[in-house]
Amino acid sequence: MSLRSWRSAMVLCVSTVCVLAMVACGGEDNSEPAKAARAFTAAMSSQNVDATADLTTSPSQAADSLSVSFAGMHARTVEASVLDTVEYSDGTASFSMRTTWKWSDDREFTTKTNGSLRRLSTGWKVQWEPGLLNTGMPIGGRLQMVRTDATPAPTVRSTSGKTFMQMQPVNEIIINPAATRNLQRSVNSLAAAIKPIAPLVTAQVINDKIVAAQGGEAVAVTLRDPDMKVLAFDPERIAGVTIVKTGMLVMKDRRLSTPLSTGLTNYWQAVRDATAGWQVQQAAAGARPEKLAGEQGRAGPDIMTTVNQSEQLTLGDAVVEVAQPATIMTLDADSGAILAMAQNSAAAQRRILADVAYPTGSTLDPVFGALDATSKTQEEADQRLHHLGLGLTFTVPGVAAPRDGGGSSVAAASFRPQDFTATMLNMGALGVSIARFSGGDVDSVAPHLIKGLETKVSGGDLGKLDADTTRRIAAAMSATARTGDAGDITGAPGLRALVGTNGPDGPGWFVGISGGKVLVVYCEGARSGTAALQVAQKYYRLD
Structure with a gap:
């Protein structure tokens, strides 16, 4: 190829690129795609699921993903902004955005993501994809912010320094009225199953708890791991009954019971809350949550009481x-x-x-x-x-x-x-x-x-x-x-x-x-x- 032919080809390529992409330079971009992108980030900043989803090409899919992420992140504020916009001559555009999620105690998490826009009969819309929330997020994925507690948990001690109350694994036996066709039969069976260890939790007591829960799920009883071994039979065989493992502050000496435990538990929880860490995760069904940001909480001090x-x-x-x-x-x-x-x-x-x-x-x-x-x-x-x-x-x-x-x-x-x-x-x-x-x-x-x-x-x-x-x-x-x-x-x-x-x-x-x-x-x-x-x-x- 002659030098003249090469130069002509280069001019043609540069001209083609200029025709395909029009980049805003200097001052605010007032092009229609830029306005659409800014409207999208403004709706994100207001944490308005419907308004944000309506600005996308797939409102229902966007609403599903946005709602679980907004709920999972439970941020005090969200600050989303457009960094740049590029419009193409084929009726599409690309943009990049920065999103900062903020909580109390100066905790925050920032993402920089890329997206695209399409010109439809109803105007410019953001092409919905989960990657707008976090790069690489799969379909069905979500963002969530969870607390992280240091281990071991603080112990409540008596005046002599001995352990009075401590965190232990427990089992919440839950009955869900909506998950059984014969609620009373399930209640009676549950009362029979737990009778060897909790004889005072009768069918009437369980019914009262269901009423107090306004017909929703109710915790019939909470049992320690050793208690589960003396049940008459497995409660999960009963329709509508599930067992959830969790942790709870309980008396170390099972012979002891005191109304002071409520206030001590509240104070213990306040210590846990004050020393808790946090973690932002990307989560998806069937996958282990991926840590994106956060810090581990510090161990809280033991609580020294005057109890004898x-x-x-x-x-x-x-x-x-x-x-x-x-x-x-x-x-x-x-x-x-x-x-x-x-x-x-x-x-x-x-x-x-x-x-x-x-x-x-x-x-x-x-x-x-x-x-x-x-x-x-x-x-x-x-x-x-x-x-x-x-x-x-x-x-x-x-x-x-x-x-x-x-x-x-x-x-x-x-x-x-x-x-x-x-x-x-x-x-x-x-x-x-x-x-x-x-x-x-x-x-x-x-x-x-x-x-x-x-x-x-x-x-x-x-x-x-x-x-x-x-x-x-x-x-x-x-x-x-x-x-x-x-x-x-x-x-x-x-x-x-x-x-x-x-x-x-x-x-x-x-x-x-x-x-x-x-x-x-x-x-x-x-x-x-x-x-x-x-x-x-x-x-x-x-x-």
């Missing part, structure tokens, strides 16, 4: 002394540390909590009597009441938060309100205040459960105990233990006690100080005062 495991076992044995709802708590008489808390099944069903206020009735008559005798003004009475731990709200880390307000404040001129209420924490703080008082200047203290974490006190202030008021209350408590309603209690040397009810139908209370510990018993139902005394007596016999 031996004391917890004793309380568990004492609280079953009566059939009516009964709850019992002990605190260290010097520091206010919560040592243990237990309740019987009747109280558990009633959801009796440590930080919910209940009527005190006549129980606090000695307290209000002392205020009558020593306080000159309402303000002075309120302050002294607060210094005793009453009329305050205690928010104790590791103890479930109250459903309503906390304690009451005195509102009657005689300092004896008829509707005064208190929580078990209030009553425990009162007992600790009296136990700490020895005649000199003594500050009251708030109950606490997790070592190193302070209890928040609201509604008033703790402070120095008034000597005259405190001495009168202590004397009245001693008289109650010697010759009053608690006079028959044995096994409690130096006992000082408060006993009372809120009328014939209760509730009934017992607050006792003996052996360096404060005991609080709360019972509901008829003759609840007598029931509280029975539980207290059982405790002192076992202690």
Whole structure:
């Protein structure tokens, strides 16, 4: 080929390329394909599935893929933008885009992908393909962001450092009403299968759980791995029943049970959440998820509590002394540390909590009597009441938060309100205040459960105990233990006690100080005062 012929061929090739591709240079590209691409990224940024899908050549396929990725990524914000656009003379165009997914704590994940556009009768549309979300994503694939937890999980420890609660593998036995033709038959069969290990989870209990789940899937029972070996037969043979393996914070000693576990689990979960890592994955059916970005979470610290495991076992044995709802708590008489808390099944069903206020009735008559005798003004009475731990709200880390307000404040001129209420924490703080008082200047203290974490006190202030008021209350408590309603209690040397009810139908209370510990018993139902005394007596016999 001559030099002239070669040059002519080169000019022809360059001219052809210029005709086929028109690239926007300098300033914003206002071509129709560029506008379509920017509309697509704007819809992506709004995380609007329908709007984004409608800008593609395959709205239904795009909507399916976008919806699972938006849901799987659950990003706080999505920032998508067009980097460049190239239009071709054959009615197509190409573009590149950058997409940044952002979450809290400055976590983000960015992709740079390429796509194409086609000119249709309805205008320019993005050619849909999963690779727009992540290069190489297969059909049916999706993006997802998952949390990653460090191992081992934090352990909840007792005051001695022994393991109190720990993460263990468990099995959730789930019944799905929609997956069985005869729901009652499945329920009855499931109750029979788990009866050897969970006899209290009857068919009626399972039905109640299904009702609570509004007819959806319900967890009938959660069992540890060893429990599965003693079932009557495999529950998964029952229509509508599946078993899901997961992890759960449980008592290491299976003999122990406490309502404190709810609050401790919530705090433990908060520690797990704060130390969790994250990972963005590309996932597809039948394939192992592929890690795209993220970082591993750091191990969380063990949670040190003031719980005494031996004391917890004793309380568990004492609280079953009566059939009516009964709850019992002990605190260290010097520091206010919560040592243990237990309740019987009747109280558990009633959801009796440590930080919910209940009527005190006549129980606090000695307290209000002392205020009558020593306080000159309402303000002075309120302050002294607060210094005793009453009329305050205690928010104790590791103890479930109250459903309503906390304690009451005195509102009657005689300092004896008829509707005064208190929580078990209030009553425990009162007992600790009296136990700490020895005649000199003594500050009251708030109950606490997790070592190193302070209890928040609201509604008033703790402070120095008034000597005259405190001495009168202590004397009245001693008289109650010697010759009053608690006079028959044995096994409690130096006992000082408060006993009372809120009328014939209760509730009934017992607050006792003996052996360096404060005991609080709360019972509901008829003759609840007598029931509280029975539980207290059982405790002192076992202690």
